[in-house]
Amino acid sequence: MARSRENRKIKQHIMEEWTGKVFTSLCIVLLVVTIFSLVYFVATKGFSSFIKDGISIGEIFGGTQWKPEGEPPFYGALPFIIGSFSTSIMAAIIAAPLSICAALFMVEIMPKIGRKYLQPAIELLAGIPSVVYGFVGLSVIVPFYRDIFPGQGLGIAAGATVLSIMILPTMTSIATDALAALPPGLKEGSYALGATRWQTLARIVIPTTLPSLMTGVVLGMARAFGEALAVQMVIGNAPHIPRSLFESASTLTSAITLSMGNTVMGSPQNNVLWTLALILMLMTFVFVFIVRCLERRANR
Template sequence: MNLPASEVRSAPAAKERRIPKHLAEEWRGRTYVYLCVLIMIVTIFSIVYFIASRGLAPFISHGVSVSEMMFGLEWRPDGEPAVFGALPFLFGSFSTSLLAAVIAAPLGLCASLFMTEIMPKLGKTVLQPGIELLAGIPSVVYGFVGLSVIVPFLRDVFPGLGVGVLAGSLVLSIMILPTVTTVSTDALRSLPRGLKEGSMALGATRWQTISRIILPTLLPSLLTGVVLGIARAFGEALAVQMVIGNAPHIPHSLFESAATLTSIITLSMGNTTSGSLHNNALWSLALMLLLMTFVFVFVVRMLERRVKR
């Protein structure tokens, strides 16, 4: 079929008009994506630069020793001379976070196994939404519940006033439980069914399959959930501040008061003058928190590489 000469000439012209429009849409999309990535990179580097510039000021401008702040046992910013020993706060942050992970990891792992291997239908429809709902509760609510329930219970059963490392760890364990459970559940559901079916076909029971096949295979992914939970607990401020007692010393038992990096920052930052030695020392504590966040991210990346292998 022969087309008129006018239509033959207009077809390439219409095609030429459509191509620039398509390229324009592609370039607009690329520009938008690159702009968002650039804003994110600039924001991250700006935060790191701001915290580092303030956090390094005590060591550069005021002559505070790094070893004194990292390993000092006394925190007396108003003393003569001022002493900034952050070891009690580092000990409080690590002790509460690790103890919370020790409590939450078995609970989260058992809950994820129950929701995926034992009763998957009930777990997917009822239990998992309920656990994920815990992640949306504000931290002040956890702190208030801990102050109203956990602290009086510990005060009545154990020696001490109830506030202390154990109270803070129990509150943090409840807060990080959704993180550990969700990551573990996603890892268990991503496991190929052929591994479990092959184990069952060889005569293994359900518990033998879980203990000898599923858990060793998914150990890096399960540890990723635990590390993310520790990172979440390490940076928590308000809930821990309400139940830990905020005493700037190293506790000798789980029932004694302590303090964390986040709690001392939130309690003291509003009472200092910007640019003063005390204020910059608090920024040094914030820099320690930032560095620990980088460490946790590095550990998670290393675990993810093991999963891919």
């Protein structure tokens, strides 16, 4: 009896193990097929503008005029590319110091107050819909810039300000985890040598965790680069290269969301919009590659 029960338990254990392996394998296969199908679909649609419609790469990446319904049509996407990079880089420049300082406050300076009050407040920002950020930016930030600087207040500055608030929770969470994972022996050794708290933070803590901190910055930029609705509401959506931060501009996501529903599938304009989507996807891969490189550097 005892041996039969043991055999039954062993068979049940083997069956559960194989069931788990089959289930996880199917999930992995489904995930890989989905990712490759998505990449293949966007790539085939994106390359159609070059292969099928005969539009040159230089015209799309170097052209400054966006007139798809003109005679002749122009498909210059350079203003959108510059707008996307400008808003995401400026948003990262604004949010990076704030997120690092908030993480230092929560982990190193006043962890009890920071973890109890500041961290829940920052995490609350991550759950706010992007349309709310866009509406607040349109109601508060745009009039603020309009009263202080020349112009209508719409532009890269307003879009970058909204994006910096949106990516702040992501960057702060990653910076907090990086600082919390730092071995305490490094700080204790610095204090034992007579260094002050600020000297320890500036010369030991931040340089040691810099790759992980930069990972948070890159991930924040990746989210800012792909954001559509919030930026679309405050940037002005003008298809030209702005001469200042307070002139109306446009981004890749804004051009796609505003024009995709008004085009015919397979038309040259529709194919060019898919090319813009392909650029967004390739930039996502670049951001992921940069994050992987930073993670390898942090693990050394």
